[in-house]
Amino acid sequence: MSEKHEASGDQTTGHVWDDDLADLTNEPPKWWMLGLTASALFVVIYWLYYPSIPFATTGDFFKGIGGWTAIKEMEADVGEVEAVRGKFEARLRGMTPAAILADSELTEYVTRSGKVLFGDNCAACHGQNGIGTHDKEGLFAPILNDDDWLYGGKIDDIHASIEGGRQGMMMAHKDMLSAAEIDALANAVAKGQPTSTPLFAEKGCTACHGEDGKGNQAMGSANLADKIWRFEVRNDKLSDAENMKRLVEGSKRTITYGVNSGDPQGRAAAMPSFKEAGKLSDTEMKKLAVYVYKFGGGQPDAPAAAADTKTDK
Amino acid sequence: MSKETEHKEAGSVTGIYQELEHWNVNTGDKTIHAKRMPGFFRTVKNYTQALYLLFFLVPYLRWNGKQAILFDITHNQFHFFNLTVLPQDIWMLSLLLLLLAMVLFAVTSVASRVWCGYFCFQTAWTDWFTWIEDKIEGNPQARRKLDAAPWSAEKIWKKSLKHFIWMIISLLTGISFSIWFVDAYDYWNKLVHFQLPLVGWVTLATIFFGTYILAALLREQVCMWMCPYARIQGVMTDSQTILPAYDYTRGEPRGKLRRGSEVVAQKGDCVDCFQCVQVCPTGVDIRDGQQLGCITCGLCLDACDSIMDKVGKPRGLIRYTSLDELEGKPARKMYQHPRTWVYIGIILIAFGGIVYGLTHLGSVVLKVIPERQPLYVYLSDGSIQNKYELKILNKTDSDIRVGVTAEGGVRDQVIIGAEKPLLARHGRSTSFTIFVRAPGQNIKMEVTPIEFRIQSIDDPLIGAEYKTKFNGPSVDLGRRIISGMGNAK
Numbered sequence: 001m002s003e004k005h006e007a008s009g010d011q012t013t014g015h016v017w018d019d020d021l022a023d024l025t026n027e028p029p030k031w032w033m034l035g036l037t038a039s040a041l042f043v044v045i046y047w048l049y050y051p052s053i054p055f056a057t058t059g060d061f062f063k064g065i066g067g068w069t070a071i072k073e074m075e076a077d078v079g080e081v082e083a084v085r086g087k088f089e090a091r092l093r094g095m096t097p098a099a100i101l102a103d104s105e106l107t108e109y110v111t112r113s114g115k116v117l118f119g120d121n122c123a124a125c126h127g128q129n130g131i132g133t134h135d136k137e138g139l140f141a142p143i144l145n146d147d148d149w150l151y152g153g154k155i156d157d158i159h160a161s162i163e164g165g166r167q168g169m170m171m172a173h174k175d176m177l178s179a180a181e182i183d184a185l186a187n188a189v190a191k192g193q194p195t196s197t198p199l200f201a202e203k204g205c206t207a208c209h210g211e212d213g214k215g216n217q218a219m220g221s222a223n224l225a226d227k228i229w230r231f232e233v234r235n236d237k238l239s240d241a242e243n244m245k246r247l248v249e250g251s252k253r254t255i256t257y258g259v260n261s262g263d264p265q266g267r268a269a270a271m272p273s274f275k276e277a278g279k280l281s282d283t284e285m286k287k288l289a290v291y292v293y294k295f296g297g298g299q300p301d302a303p304a305a306a307a308d309t310k311t312d313k
Numbered sequence: 314m315s316k317e318t319e320h321k322e323a324g325s326v327t328g329i330y331q332e333l334e335h336w337n338v339n340t341g342d343k344t345i346h347a348k349r350m351p352g353f354f355r356t357v358k359n360y361t362q363a364l365y366l367l368f369f370l371v372p373y374l375r376w377n378g379k380q381a382i383l384f385d386i387t388h389n390q391f392h393f394f395n396l397t398v399l400p401q402d403i404w405m406l407s408l409l410l411l412l413l414a415m416v417l418f419a420v421t422s423v424a425s426r427v428w429c430g431y432f433c434f435q436t437a438w439t440d441w442f443t444w445i446e447d448k449i450e451g452n453p454q455a456r457r458k459l460d461a462a463p464w465s466a467e468k469i470w471k472k473s474l475k476h477f478i479w480m481i482i483s484l485l486t487g488i489s490f491s492i493w494f495v496d497a498y499d500y501w502n503k504l505v506h507f508q509l510p511l512v513g514w515v516t517l518a519t520i521f522f523g524t525y526i527l528a529a530l531l532r533e534q535v536c537m538w539m540c541p542y543a544r545i546q547g548v549m550t551d552s553q554t555i556l557p558a559y560d561y562t563r564g565e566p567r568g569k570l571r572r573g574s575e576v577v578a579q580k581g582d583c584v585d586c587f588q589c590v591q592v593c594p595t596g597v598d599i600r601d602g603q604q605l606g607c608i609t610c611g612l613c614l615d616a617c618d619s620i621m622d623k624v625g626k627p628r629g630l631i632r633y634t635s636l637d638e639l640e641g642k643p644a645r646k647m648y649q650h651p652r653t654w655v656y657i658g659i660i661l662i663a664f665g666g667i668v669y670g671l672t673h674l675g676s677v678v679l680k681v682i683p684e685r686q687p688l689y690v691y692l693s694d695g696s697i698q699n700k701y702e703l704k705i706l707n708k709t710d711s712d713i714r715v716g717v718t719a720e721g722g723v724r725d726q727v728i729i730g731a732e733k734p735l736l737a738r739h740g741r742s743t744s745f746t747i748f749v750r751a752p753g754q755n756i757k758m759e760v761t762p763i764e765f766r767i768q769s770i771d772d773p774l775i776g777a778e779y780k781t782k783f784n785g786p787s788v789d790l791g792r793r794i795i796s797g798m799g800n801a802k
Contacts (some may be wrong), residue, residue, distance in 0.1 A: 031531050031538055105337035131687045140675070145700075148693040193442050234691065236786045296690060296700050 067148035082086045085113065089283065097159045097289045098301065107290060117284055120273070122292075138231040138250055141271070145295035148228035152217040153299035160291035161271065162280075166270030168220060168230075170208070172258035177203060186251035190244060193226040230254075232268055321633055328590060344460065345596035346453035347443065348588075352615025361431040362440060367792055369485065370503060372492040382387040384494050391739070396671070397740070399677060405670040412663040417542075421549045424633075425556035430610035435535050438486070438528035439594065440477055449475045453591070480521075487520035506695060533595035537606050542661050547605055552636040553650055555608050559583075559600040559631050561637060568602075570624060582626050589613035589631060599631055620642040638641035675736065677713070678706040679777035688784040695753045696731075697785050703745040705777075712739050713775060715767040722753035722763035722783050734770050757784040 012022040028036075042092070049066040062070075088109045092100060094199035100106045103235070119128065122144075127133045130144030147153065150168070151161050173182065181199055188197040194213035200206065204212070208221040222230045232250040234243055257266040274280045280288070349355075374381040378393050383392040391398040398405065420427050431789060450456045450471050462468055489514060493498045503509050509517070527535050536543050539623035552557060564583035585601065591597045592613055599613045617631040638644055647653070684700035691697055707713055717731035730747035737743045749763070761783040769775035 029534060029538055031534050034526065034530070108744070129684070129686045143690070145687065146690050146692055146698075223693065227691065227695045228693045294746065296698060 028287055038269065039280075044161055045193045046115050061249065082241075085109075088113075092283050094312075095286070097155045097286045097293075100286060100290050100300075101293060110290045111294045114287050117288060118291055121280065125271075128287055130292060134233070137253075137267075139229075139233050142230060142232070144292050146228055147297040147299070148223060148226060149217065149297065149299070150215070150220045150222060150230065152262055153293075154301055155293050155298060157217070158292050158298070159286065162251065162285050162288055162292075163273065163275040164274030165276070166220060166269075166271045168259040168267070169257035170221075170254065170261065171263040172256065172263045173203075174256045174263075175259065177255070182255050183248075186248050186257055189224050189251045190247035192225055201236075230269070277295060299312055314660070319646045321377075325574075326353070332595035345594065345595075346456045346668070347594045347596070347612075348591040348616075349447055350454050350588075350592050350612070350616050350619065352612070352619065354611030354615050354697045358431055358440070358612070360373060362437040365434065365437050365550050369489045372489065372497040380496055382493070383496070386494050387653070388740075396674075397708065397710075399706070399740075400672070401706060402670060402674060405420070405667050408663045408666045408670070412660055412667065415656050415663065416659045417546070418549055419653055419660065420552060421546045422551070422650070422653050422656065425550045425554050426543070426546045426609040427489070429536065429546065429608035429697040433542075433608075435609060438482075438524060439532045441482065442528050443532070443594070445478050445482075446475055449478075453692065474528070476511070480525060480651070486524045488545065490520045491516050504538070533606070536595055536608055543605065543608070550603075551652075552642075554647055555633045555635050556603065557599060557604065557607070557611055557614055557631060558636065559589075559641055560629070560762075561600070562639070562641075563629050564600070582621070582630050584620065584624055586620055588616040590618050593615040603636070640662060674708065675777070676709045676775045677715070677767065677769070677777045678708070679765065679767050679779045680704040680706070681779040681781045683784065685783055690785070691753075692750065696750050697756060698748050698755050699783050700746050701749065701781070703731075703735070703747055703765070703767075705735065705745070706742040706744050707737040707739050709739055713772070714770045715738050715776075716770055717747065718766050718768070719749065720764045720766065722749065723757075723761055723785075724755040726751040726755075726763075726783070735767075751783065751785075753785075756783075759785060759787045761785065779799075 011025040013025055013150070014022075016022045049064055050068055051062055051064040053062040055061065060256070085225055088106060091106060092110075095103075095106070100110065118130075122130075123142035125133055126144050134142035142150065149157065151157055151166055154285045160185075167277070182201065184197050184204070185194075185199055185203070188194050188200065194200045194205065194209065196213075200209075200213060208219060209215050209224055210221070213224040214226075215221045227252070229247060231254055232247050235246070238246070254267055258262045259267040259269050333483070371382055372380065379392065381392070381394050383390075385392060389400045408790070417428055446456065450459050458522055459471065485746070488500070488504065494516075495513070500509075502514070504517075531539075531664070564581045566581050567583035568580040568585075568586045569586040589600065590613075592615070593599070594610065594612065595606045595608055597604055599607060614633070615630050617791055618628040621628050621630055636642065679701075682702040682704070685701070688699070690698045690700075705715065714734035716734050717728060719728055727750045728747060729750060730745065735743075735745050762780065763783045764778055764780045767776060767780045780790070
């Protein structure tokens, strides 16, 4: 097999082509052989360590001496996350929402980690970051990052809303008021000046919405004297006249058919009780309360600095 | 075509194989056993390689109770005596790397592979390892003899001892590498109790095996076959670069020195003693001219000079010289070497950048991220609220309390959430959520520039600013809507 190359005298494999071309039989470099050996060893070790034989006989298969599974790896990763969160979660368990809010470190933890919780359970109706969702009839669920709260914006109010859910209620007035009366009231409400028409007191609106039209958080009646509307939201792309028209129409509809009144054209405004649903743990509901509070609209329990008080409440 | 011409043409192709004999190609099949000779460049090399003692010793240096130089990967910090550099300032590291690369380029263009010959860790470790080999197994002849000899008790003992010492050095190398990144004393403590984390063991094993395989087993083959720098550095030299070269005009025709030789006059100065090849750590023959395997360590200069002294000829048959000089071309001046000046220019720019960076590290850095969903919120009194995330990076050693103010923005705006000073934790970035609320009728633009400023309560010198935006409804529509809707309340 082996021959000497005619010119160089080096050993060849004996295969000569194109007259005088041949393969020399020089040894590969040492580093190359070392690399090749190391690769071969690696293949064997890898093969044995991981489940590598793609056959399963009688339901059993070669699991590898390392015992690696994708599930175990995932569980280890989850364990890593839990280890970081665990110490916070343990503290949260025994605390009231207000106490959590008072602890800046825990509040920070909740606002950082609550995004998924909120996204999974709340954002479907309230929108990502609480910006509200809309259907063709207007605002479907309230915006959570403004300072207007139907049932109160204190931390315990928010927590109570999540735990117990909320059912809006307003009767349909289509049989009690004339079209002209409804029109007058709707225009006053749309302007944010419900008391500008005497009808507001005469027709008993004050019973729920208060004499000044600022609503009653105990029963969830809306504040009609501010610039936030429950079922309508300003569209910055429209002119003010168009916006006003939408507000008037919306208010008319709410007054005529009511909220959760049983009337097929009435407004629907219901939030489920998350405690009854059993889907969330107590800690999770507390976290959500703090998370929602920190959107920017939460109202402190004690009278705070001037900058923090809501002047129109 | 006649048979004769065909053969001639084929012969001209096969002629390249004739050159094989002259290629002193190190194919890695033989171990290079280089002779060690004293001399000027040997001494220089010993000193430059001794700089690597710093690599072994510096991590034990303490400063203010902490490790003086520590690349603290776990905490993302770099400590250099009093200086702490956080990841945010890591751009200086890239400038440092640029600087080092350019120094390498500049030095190479002036004096060829100085790095390879005198400073490279591969060269240094290989040199130490072969020194140990020399001490245990004897000189190159003895070593070759021992390699060829059958296994005996003496051979086993010598080989084992050699490999054992090599492994000790490799282990020390691995440990010394590791303790640049974690506390040195803590590391030793964990090491002797076998309590290193997995990453620690992996690092140690990698460097241990890396050192042992590269410096003990592969040696010059790393330079010849594996090292990319060797090739890059080779192309950065030109005919002006000074490098160890054989003066062929003076040396050729070479010939063996014979007692009472009758044809001395015909011969050049080279006595063909092969000492230059004998001492070469990469096993090349410098007389074949500039080549990839030459790491320009200068050991052949020492060897040749010692022979020239013995045969009574002037030194410098092999010497540091440029190819231009060897060919008798006039040597150009330094300023006629523009490439070097480009390198030096880049070095100066990089150096300036690092100096600027180190003197402008700052104590705090402020970043403000406006909320994007929603951009702004209508409040019940008709005002507009923006939400911002303040990130305060505190690079000092202590927590600081800062007040937040804003310039620009909307008239009568109020900052909410920073009524009390914010506590910025030291050595890291702390986030705060603040709100800016502005009366709707005062908003004149859809996007109003606003600049936040934080100011330490305790130290007036510590502060930082950040320019960002206050978002509102679109200019004309938004304003009309706000004024049109219930402004008369």
